[in-house]
Amino acid sequence: QSALTQPASVSGSPGQSITISCTGTSSDVGGYNYVSWYQQHPGKAPKLMIYDVSNRPSGVPDRFSGSKSGNTASLTISGLQAEDEADYYCSSYTSSSIPWVFGGGTKLTVL
Amino acid sequence: QVQLQESGPGLVKPSQTLSLTCTVSGGSISSGGYYWSWIRQHPGKGLEWIGYIYYSGSTYYNPSLKSRVTISVDTSKNQFSLKLSSVTAADTAVYYCAREASSERAFDIWGQGTMVTVSS
Numbered sequence: 444q445s446a447l448t449q450p451a452s453v454s455g456s457p458g459q460s461i462t463i464s465c466t467g468t469s470s471d472v473g474g475y476n477y478v479s480w481y482q483q484h485p486g487k488a489p490k491l492m493i494y495d496v497s498n499r500p501s502g503v504p505d506r507f508s509g510s511k512s513g514n515t516a517s518l519t520i521s522g523l524q525a526e527d528e529a530d531y532y533c534s535s536y537t538s539s540s541i542p543w544v545f546g547g548g549t550k551l552t553v554l
Numbered sequence: 555q556v557q558l559q560e561s562g563p564g565l566v567k568p569s570q571t572l573s574l575t576c577t578v579s580g581g582s583i584s585s586g587g588y589y590w591s592w593i594r595q596h597p598g599k600g601l602e603w604i605g606y607i608y609y610s611g612s613t614y615y616n617p618s619l620k621s622r623v624t625i626s627v628d629t630s631k632n633q634f635s636l637k638l639s640s641v642t643a644a645d646t647a648v649y650y651c652a653r654e655a656s657s658e659r660a661f662d663i664w665g666q667g668t669m670v671t672v673s674s
Contacts, residue, residue: 477659477660479659479660479661481601481661487666488650488664488665488666488667489601489650489661489664490664491660491661491662494658494659494660494662495658495659495660498658500662532600532601534601534660534661536659540617541603541616541617542603542606542614543603544603545600545601545602545603546600547599547600548600548601
């Protein structure tokens with residue numbers, strides 16, 4: 444069982460917006476602004492999409508945005524495109540015995 | 555542009571030691587400001603952080619693996635390595651090396667990953 448809770452799957456049609464949630468505790472998501480999101484296509488390495496809750500690395504489309512409220516972080520993808528279909532993982536810095544925890548991943552299907 | 559590349563055996567026998575190396579290109583591992591991590595992904599599952607090393611040699615390991623894990627760095631070769639001892643089938647996974655920027659607190663660069671199967 445992963446430390447952070449994500450929905451197993453979400454779906455949306457091209458052009459629509461979707462949001463993926465990532466729920467933790469006050470020891471991780473709620474306690475630090477160090478939430479990051481990763482996109483992983485099948486057979487590929489994860490790619491950083493969002494860091495520090497809401498910052499986008501250079502080259503990541505502004506269709507991707509992140510936010511946080513309490514112990515829950517969210518990734519929103521607007522204007523869905525076919526190439527957005529992938530698995531998405533959240534991660535957070537934590538005050539527990541390990542510095543990093545991940546969510547179980549969410550499979551995004553673009554209908 | 556910094557790139558990471560994992561290398562090592564794809565098949566390891568049970569009870570033996572898994573050894574992987576990550577070669578850093580396009581930048582120096584000694585430049586500071588970065589932590590160099592190993593992360594694994596069991597087939598069809600999520601991500602598990604194994605541990606990291608700083609260029610100075612300081613390390614931090616996942617307590618669940620700490621008794622079996624050693625991460626080392628060779629700055630002269632611009633590489634860092636993972637050793638996982640006494641492996642079992644539960645260690646079968648894709649192993650990634652990744653860079654964490656201390657300023658961003660996220661894994662901004664990943665290797666392509668290498669599949670390691672534990673089987674006799």
